[in-house]
Every structure is written in structure tokens, then in C-alpha cells.
Amino acid sequence: MITNLENILSDSAKGMKRSVIRELLKLTQRPDIISFAGGLPAPSTFPIEELKQISNEVLEEEGSSALQYGQTEGETHLREILLERYQKIGLNISIDNISILTSSQQGLDLAGKIFINRGDKIICGLPSYLGGLGAFSNYGAIPVGIKFDEFGMRSDLLEVSLSKLEAANDLPKFIYVIPDFQNPAGITMPEWRRLEIINIAKKYNILIIEDSPYRELRFEGESQRMMYDLDNSGQVICLGTFSKIFVPGFRIGWVIAHEAILDKFVKAKQSTDLCTSPFVQKIAARYLEKGLFDKNLKNIIKMYHRKRDVMLEAFEEFMPKGVKWTKPEGGLFLFLILPEDMDAEDLFEIAIKKNVAFVLGSVFHCDGSGKNTMRINFSYMDEDQNRIGVQRLAESIQTLLNNKCLTV
């Protein structure tokens, strides 16, 4: 073995940490634990029978091309189907604006590769998806966090930050946002806030990355137009994925972008994995074409809606005074906010003893803030577990509050 491994690592690798969440998930896989920690879809939503049938069809009818190398841009059939879905909701795009990725996480990685030089700034939310922050920081990005209000990223603070950065000749490469049912906060940006952010991005001539894994999981309320659509000048790069609305196990995502930008994604993807598996792309394309996707999506929405309701009701019933939570209109997550002086890390130890787990909100804050916040997933556990888990969590919080009173 070489004797200087730590010395020869790239600057990126020196800073790489294993994802807190993924490591945590390993801890919380004990069967007696009710885990709100993961971001997993409910496996009961996976259309196993239909996929058996379709896998057979794909191998029977186009096995040779399904098992061969494919185009870096992705399977044309799947791209056309996705294109049509986006055109239906108003996006003015062509096939040249959409390319398949090996998960939308790959899109975050490629965005880092394409835009970031070591030391470049990027804008993200406080809080923001950890996997996005990790992908960008692996290219040496320095995140500048913008605080949230109930409508998502605060545009007034964004404007202040950008004007300062411009003065320092250090404008960020892009603004990273998850406008719908944000991970981790569960907040959806209304259209007027989206427009404010787009206008600021235009003013400073910087890109927006619209990470959109949950958009189709709306339980109630009005759908808000995509930022890609609201802009429609090509200033927004949109990332999509099947992971939360179909199956994660296929690792299929996609990027929608201006032709000139898409070209960079395709070039960068070539040396990253050459192409995404044509086999799973062809299965997905047929699944969508048969109308099975939309039918299943309705069921997923119904199921997660109920799970969220059970959870919100349990919060109302069990939570001690002073604890707050977001009320997402869709998606997989909500944010639980403890009184300001409490630390979710202290709570975690108590909660794990009571067999309930969550993710510390602080890991989603690039500035280390949010110590009193927690991400709660409501999609993976069943309704009963959601209720019992919240009860345990409430008891844990009460224990922590009591301990605090004792110490004071």
C-alpha cells in the first residue's frame, strides 16, 4: 500500500464525508425502530406485477437493444414520453431539451462538474437537500445559505446576498432550489415567490437549478407552475426523477435545459457512465405508455395523503406546547421545529431509546444552524407506525423538556 494516501487525495476527496443520512439509515434499520429518518417511498406502491409483464415484453421484443449500450442522451422513446408530459403542463420544450440521467442525483453531480471551479459560490436554501450540497461541495463549491420563510427561500435576503457578492465580484454559479414540497422542509414556493427569484436571477444573470423530485406528489391545493415554465428563457435547469413517483430502483432521472446547457450535460455524462441502462429505460417507457404510471401515481398520492394526515393529527394530539411543524401539501417530508433553545441532537439520543428515529435538521443547513429542527418522513412507515412514532417522539420531547426544567 502506498504510504501517503491522505496526501495524494484530491482537495475534494479530503473533504468528502459519508452522507450523514445514509449512515444514519443503517443505524435505524433495526426492525423495532419506527424510522422517520429515510426518504424512502413505500414499497407497497411498487407495481411489481405490471413490471414482471413489461420486463418480459421488453426482453421479448427489444432485448438486443435493451441489453446493449445506449445513447448518452437516453432512449428516444422515454424522452418523447417525458417531453409530452412536460409539454402538457405548459413547458415550451423539444426533444433537444431533455436528456436521461442515472438518477437526478447524477444531475446534481454533473451540474457541479459543468459549472463549479474550486472556491465558486452557489446559493442554496437554509435548509437544503443534503445530497445537492454534497454533490456541489465535491467540486469545491462554497454554499451561501439563504433563510426560509413559509414560502421558501426569502427573495429579499437573496437580493441582499447577490448584491454583496456582485460587489465582491464573486457572483455565485447558480441558485439551487426545490420549489415543490421541499426536502427537508416540506415547503412549496408560491408562483409569486418563484417569479421573484427568477427575476433576481435574471437581474444578476445567473442560473437556477430547479430540483423537482416531488412535484407530482400533490395531495391538495393548487399546482404551482414550474420555474422552468415561468422563466422559459433557458435560465432554469430542471431535474426530474422517477424515484419518488414510480420506483427508485431503476435509478432513472432526467435533466431539462436550454440546448446549449443540455449539450454540456451530455458531454459530462459521457465520461461519467457513458449511458443510463437502456433496459430499465425501456421498461419505464412502456410502463408510462400503457397509462399505468398515472394510475399508480394516483394511488401513491392517496396513500401518502392519508399517511400525512395521520401524522398531522398525531402531532396535534401528542406534541407538547411550543413544538411547531410545517404542513406540506404533498411530497414525503415535513419539518418539526422545537423551541429555539432545544437541540435536536439531545432529542435524538432519547428518541432512539424509545425506538423512533428522525434526521437532524442541522445537517441540511450549510451554516450549521437549524439545531432545533428535524426532518420527518411520512411516506415509508404505515399509518399506525406514523401515529405511534409521533407519540414516542412527543414523549421524547417531553422527557427532554422535563430534563431541561430539572437542570434549570
Added chain:
Amino acid sequence: MITNLENILSDSAKGMKRSVIRELLKLTQRPDIISFAGGLPAPSTFPIEELKQISNEVLEEEGSSALQYGQTEGETHLREILLERYQKIGLNISIDNISILTSSQQGLDLAGKIFINRGDKIICGLPSYLGGLGAFSNYGAIPVGIKFDEFGMRSDLLEVSLSKLEAANDLPKFIYVIPDFQNPAGITMPEWRRLEIINIAKKYNILIIEDSPYRELRFEGESQRMMYDLDNSGQVICLGTFSKIFVPGFRIGWVIAHEAILDKFVKAKQSTDLCTSPFVQKIAARYLEKGLFDKNLKNIIKMYHRKRDVMLEAFEEFMPKGVKWTKPEGGLFLFLILPEDMDAEDLFEIAIKKNVAFVLGSVFHCDGSGKNTMRINFSYMDEDQNRIGVQRLAESIQTLLNNKCLTV
């Protein structure tokens, strides 16, 4: 659209080119063209019927986990099967030394991410696999090419280069080699040459990346021990893949490395695509477990052996004097070498008109040399096409020779 796209690109993206080969492949997909240009396995080797059966089994028996997110390290079952295969041929490794990747190309990309800072040197062969060079250069690596002889990378020249680089305090991060049936040259390093290179790497305390996609495709001659095995101190990182020995369409590769290095690969992979599709991993694991893989591999070897023989015979029969070629004992490629003063680019134009295609050898040379060389794939076309294609190629070369005589 932002007005300064070219300005905000990372230094990497500014240098990114679409892969010459993949773009070329699009040109050569006309059905009347006999293409020796690609690196595709023959689709008739894909075990479609067996995979139908196994896909059904996987979905039937473990559908929920196959379609869910998986571990970043890969499916344990598949890792164990691969482990056992490598242990059988002598590698002293455990499960903690092997991790699944989304194609071995991902391994090249991650190696870049883990080890390369912009401006770092890496050592590669003259010639070398283009996808490796592309992956490394996307992280700002500067390749230092080492000439080949009939035994692969010349160790004497390697030593000279490293001693110069050491004097300049600019030692490369690693030596990139494909020891078995090298792409593009078709050359296999004998064990003594492997040992020479390992010893030099040890002397200078630098890593070796052993890219090994073709190793199991040996038609004849003695198997040479893997560099990972010959070293067995953890100085070698080995990359493997199913693409050439099973199916490329699953995009499954793997990395074998010292635990400390493997840990870096897992961390880097987390923010790249979270995990490789558990669905295709589970199918592959069962396919191997049932013994179908080894049976099929024998057939692949037999088929490619015949195809190579037909091609070599056609070379003997048709090639004008002065044209040379390598005689690989396995793999997918051989190298055709024109007389020194000829340029394969001139030949390409003539050849395409005669409906035969190949890849310019110069694209595999990081220093732009090798203008009189060509990479020829013998696995994709059928035996007749191999023969007819060589005949057309020989005629094209004769035409070019005649033209040359006319000009002189």
C-alpha cells in the same frame, strides 16, 4: 437565457468534448456500413431467454428491495459472488475490498474525483482508452503518455518519466493501465512486465489503476496474473465490468481496492448517484449464481475467437505489404498499423466511401501521435462482415497508396 454561459462554465466543462468515438458511431450506423469502429459486444451473446426468467424471479421473490434504493456499496449477494470469483483466481481480498459501480466508466470518473486536482499529472499508455483519458481530464488531469512495445507500456520509459517528474516535484497521481487485451491496441502485458511496472510504482509510491474489462475474454495462451494479485499490498485499484462478458445494458461495474481507498470510492459515489440499480444487480447475481454466466462466457469466447481468426486470416489474404497489425489473444480489439508516412485520417474518407469504418488510432494517443494507426473491433460484426470489411479496408489502403504514388 443567461448571456455569459461560456464564461460561467467550469474549467473542466470548457475543455469537454463529445467522445469522438460515440459521435463517430452515430455516423457509422448506416446499415450498409461494415463498422469496425464501435466497441460493442455482439448482441447474439445476450442471454435474453434466461434473463426473462430471472427478471421474473427477482420481481416475484424480492421485488420490494429490487425496486427500492440500495446500499451505495452495492448488493451484498452480488459482491459476494464477485468476491468468490476473484478469490478463486488468487486475490487475497474480502467483501470490504469490493464495491459495485454504475459501469466501470464510473470507476474512472470517481478515480478522477478522488485523486485529481487540476494540473495533476497521470501516467497513461500511448495508446490508451479514450474514456479513461476523458474522465481524468474532466478533473483537470494532465496525461503523460508512455510508449508501448509489444508487451504494453514500456517500463524503461516509465522509469525515465517518473524520475523526471519526481525531480520536478510533480509525481503523477497514478499509472493507468489496461493489462489484458488493451483497448485500443489488443496487447496483453506479460507478468514480468506487470511486475516491472508494479515495482516502479512502489519505488515512487504511486497508485496503479488496473482497468480490466476484457480479462475474461481470453481465446488462447496463458492467463496472466492480475496486477492487483501480483502486488497484493493495496497499491493497485482494479476496475471490472459486465459490459463485455455479459451485457452492457445493465451498466454494472465494480472496483476492487484497499479498504482505505474503497472507502473513498463509496463516499464519492454517494453524491454521484447514491447507488447502482438494485434491480439489475439482483438479476446479475442470480444469473451468476445459477452458473449461466460461465456457460455463456464460454460461448462468447468461442464466438469472438472465431471472429478474430476470420479477421486475421483476411488481413493475411488482403492487406498490402507494409501494413501491420497486432494479434490479440483475447478481447474485442486489434490495432492496425499503416506505414509510418500514411495518415489514417486520409484513409477514413476513402474507407467510408467503400462502406467500412474504424476509429483513428490518434484519438487514443494523448500526445496526438499514432496518426498511422487504427483501432479495429472484431466482436460486433459477423464473420462474413469481418472478412468483407477487411477486404474493403485493404482496397481503401491500396487506393491511398496509389494516390500517394501518383502525388510523389
